[in-house]
Amino acid sequence: MKRDIILAGVGGQGILSIATVIGDAALSEGLYLKQAEVHGMSQRGGDVQSNLRLSSEPIHSDLIPKGGADLIISLEPMEALRYMEYLKEDGWIVTSSVPFVNIPNYPALEEVLAHVQAFEHHVLLDVEQLAKEAGAPAQAANMVLLGASIPMLGIEYDKVIAGVKRIFERKGEKVVSANIAAIEAGYKAVK
């Protein structure tokens, strides 16, 4: 088993929480893992990404090579497109459709979405709306996106849920159940 995943978004959106849950689930499966993060200046509203590599064999590089990613998980549609060079030819894009516009020259949204849709293997979801419908707070939108990625992750749904329980346990039952509801909503949306 080997999955190279690029997590993308804008600083402050919460891509690292997705990585933490996947990482926990991967570890409980006995997989090797490497996860390169971005800290420092770019976290201030700039584009951020994390390279998450899972494998049943030892992993060498902390970075994913261009053309090597199985999956891009993005909390922002233009940010998903930023890493196209890294995606395998038959890789998947799973992205939120909600733009984060904090720059004056953000391209036309319909064009951005059309570029995602032009790609055969794509999932495009309004994760904020889905979080709301699931009765979860807007901050749980990242967990909706995680739920929608599960079929491409190579890790079973139940294992991801178990990871969420372990990660959010100390924040209380309410937070755990909201996050699980969000993951379920994302998972169902792509089934």
Added chain:
Amino acid sequence: MKYLLLGDEAIAQGAIDAGLSGVYAYPGTPSTEITEYIQHQQSKGTHPSIFCKWATNEKTAMEAALGMAYMGKRALVCMKHVGMNVCADAFMNAAITGVNGGLVVLAADDPSMHSSQNEQDSRFYAKFAMIPCLEPSNQQEAYDITRYAFELSEQLKTPILLRVTTRMAHSRAIVETTNEPMPQKTMRLPEDVKRFILLPAFARNNYAHLVEMQKSFGEISGQAGWNTYTKGSCPTKGILTTGIAYNYLMENYQPQMGYSILKVVQYPLPVAMIQQMVADGVQEILVMEEGQPVVEEMIRGMVPSTVAIKGRLTGDLPRVGELTPDSVRLALGLEPLPQHDADALVVSRPPALCQGCGHRDVYAALNEVAREYASPRIFGDIGCYTLGALSPFHALHATVEMGASITMAKGAADAGQHPAIAIIGDSTFTHSGMTGLLDCVNSNANVVVLISDNLTTGMTGGQDSAGTGRIEQICYGLGVAQEHVRVVVPLPKNMEEIKNILREEIEYDGTSVVIARRECIQTLKRHLKAKK
């Protein structure tokens, strides 16, 4: 036990398990998480007490760590690469005194300048100071080698430089830790006090001893087991990797290549291993190293001139920026993996000051006042507020290094510039701005020093700032006239007042300080959340 740790955290845990008594550091990407991890472990109250309060700058950190090592205990100093410049005086001379307890100096380099103003390579400092350097290739090795570094420091009675780069510092992997952490050392005075008194007569002896030790440092590099040489089936081609470059090689390596591989983790370079490579018939050595071409230059003197040395200097690898699996792939002569084209629709999204940040209000006022002058000069400094150089403010005319805003404004004023304005954060002010302000006071330089005080070290994530609550007192103490130390609250509703005060102080012919104080919006959120 097995943990998922950042490289920085692996180093911190390694230091704790080596019986660390104190960590001394000023925050700086990508080194900050080392001290934060130790602080977090300490807050649980489960470990013996380790001193872990932030230092005012890297120089005070280095000196305090040397003092702790003087007393026979183990100390760690952590900083980003440019911090090495700040503490260079203490660092270079710690190599001359040597140490009593173990002293490990951690420098986190930032090739590609993800969060820095240059990509200087700290291995030069180890060579400059003539001390051993360790450069782990993965997170497990980072943990293990930190423990070894303290042993080696005490064995050789010298500080050890531990060098990592961004992708090691900020990447997580599984790390297995020891079940038998070492207890802290007890206090033990140095046997030879003269070693620590660097009068020329004593220092000459120390320096001669350090030079004499070089041979054994080199031998240890060859024998300690961290550096490994594997002879390949291809008789003529060899590869030398340092630190994490080994991972990029292995990512792309195919067994049929058959290259002889020398993996370097410990310096000085293992000369015997390099010569063995040549003796095995290698005619070409490709050097893969993260950072500047340090090894590529050094080994030219170690091998016959007939052996071709390739790397960053020859263009086989990019001259600047960090290595990637892709650049190493090309250097190995492999085709790129099939990939999609970059999407031309994507535009850059540079970092920006947070919405609601006090620095925004400071720049809004400053820009309006500055526009009233024909040729204002605003000298910036290092912190979140450096982003004031970008859209929408475009406010800065220079930003160089920690503290330079004040002294460059002074130099500009000395040259006849008016208005000469410095803008500096509270943490940067106490790090390296105070002495410059004293220079201004001593010549009553015609400058306005605008201290944008957000009560924290913001850019690195909100660490304690050394002068919080005492900025005015520090300015008074340095001799700034009390009536020219003005305090404002940077909020839109106070805009007229702030502008008027700036105008008055610009028109005052002498040194004045305007403190714009409002808590960082990020730490404010955290504090409000904690109160709930």
